[in-house]
Amino acid sequence: MINKLDSFLSFQQSALRVRGQRQELIAANIANADTPNYKAKDVEFGDAMKSAMNGGNSLKVSVAKTSDRHLDGTNGNNENAPGDPKFRKDTQGNVDGNTVDMDVERNQFADNGIRYEASLNMISGQVKEMLAAIQSNS
Amino acid sequence: MSLFNVFNISGSAMSAQSQRLNTVASNLANADSATSANGKPYKAKQVVFSAMPSNSPDANAVKVDRVVEDASPPKIVYDPKHPLADKNGYVTMPNVNVTEEMVNMISASRSYQNNVETMNAAKTMLLKTLTIGN
Numbered sequence: 001m002i003n004k005l006d007s008f009l010s011f012q013q014s015a016l017r018v019r020g021q022r023q024e025l026i027a028a029n030i031a032n033a034d035t036p037n038y039k040a041k042d043v044e045f046g047d048a049m050k051s052a053m054n055g056g057n058s059l060k061v062s063v064a065k066t067s068d069r070h071l072d073g074t075n076g077n078n079e080n081a082p083g084d085p086k087f088r089k090d091t092q093g094n095v096d097g098n099t100v101d102m103d104v105e106r107n108q109f110a111d112n113g114i115r116y117e118a119s120l121n122m123i124s125g126q127v128k129e130m131l132a133a134i135q136s137n138s
Numbered sequence: 139m140s141l142f143n144v145f146n147i148s149g150s151a152m153s154a155q156s157q158r159l160n161t162v163a164s165n166l167a168n169a170d171s172a173t174s175a176n177g178k179p180y181k182a183k184q185v186v187f188s189a190m191p192s193n194s195p196d197a198n199a200v201k202v203d204r205v206v207e208d209a210s211p212p213k214i215v216y217d218p219k220h221p222l223a224d225k226n227g228y229v230t231m232p233n234v235n236v237t238e239e240m241v242n243m244i245s246a247s248r249s250y251q252n253n254v255e256t257m258n259a260a261k262t263m264l265l266k267t268l269t270i271g272n
Binding site: 016017020021023024025027028030031032033034035036038041084085102106109110113116117120123124127128131 | 141148194200249259266269272
């Protein structure tokens with residue numbers, strides 16, 4: 001029973017998680033708008049969502065590191081999974097090698113935020129649905 | 139929770155930008171300082187940003203890597219009445235380019251505002267998340 005509740009909510013839960021991660025990436029792009037040689041990154045939402053649904057890389061387990069030079073412990077077999085962050089295509093080159101286009105980033109940030117809230121509303125709706133089902137006999 | 143990391147990232151960018159604003163203020167204030175503690179004219183300072191790893195492996199925060207001295211040559215002004223003038227009447231003034239610094243100031247201020255808004259948006263999203271199921 002609890003299992004079914006869990007799977008009922010799991011789709012929107014993954015959606016929220018991927019949206020949250022994407023929001024974080026875009027925030028990092030905006031933060032690094034003046035960093036020389038920084039390359040803007042973004043995830044393809046569809047691919048990231050797919051790999052999150054397959055229990056993919058979204059829940060990365062990190063390895064304890066005792067030195068900055070140790071490698072990150074990603075699961076070795078899908079180093080370049082389709083849902084991983086990719087560099088944004090450079091449209092207008094910058095003298096300092098930075099590829100952050102503030103218009104694009106702000107746009108995507110707002111868009112992603114709205115979609116996050118849409119997922120929130122849907123998950124709220126699902127919770128209400130479940131509550132209604134539970135309480136219908138009383 | 140990745141949204142909380144937005145606070146760290148935007149916060150690091152805000153402090154980096156405010157340090158940049160600080161050097162701009164220092165440069166503008168010293169645009170006419172013909173001498174300083176070491177007896178030489180003031181040299182313009184510029185910050186160098188660099189990406190810094192944050193809690194998440196993919197999203198980078200920002201830090202001020204170092205503050206460098208502007209390498210452009212000092213301004214030579216002809217002013218024989220100046221106490222620091224050399225025997226030909228020339229004074230070495232700081233290499234501060236006021237126009238450039240003003241542009242730098244606007245850019246830093248805009249970037250700061252951008253990060254404040256990013257942080258605000260993340261805050262709104264987190265608060266909305268807390269209301270799930272209400």
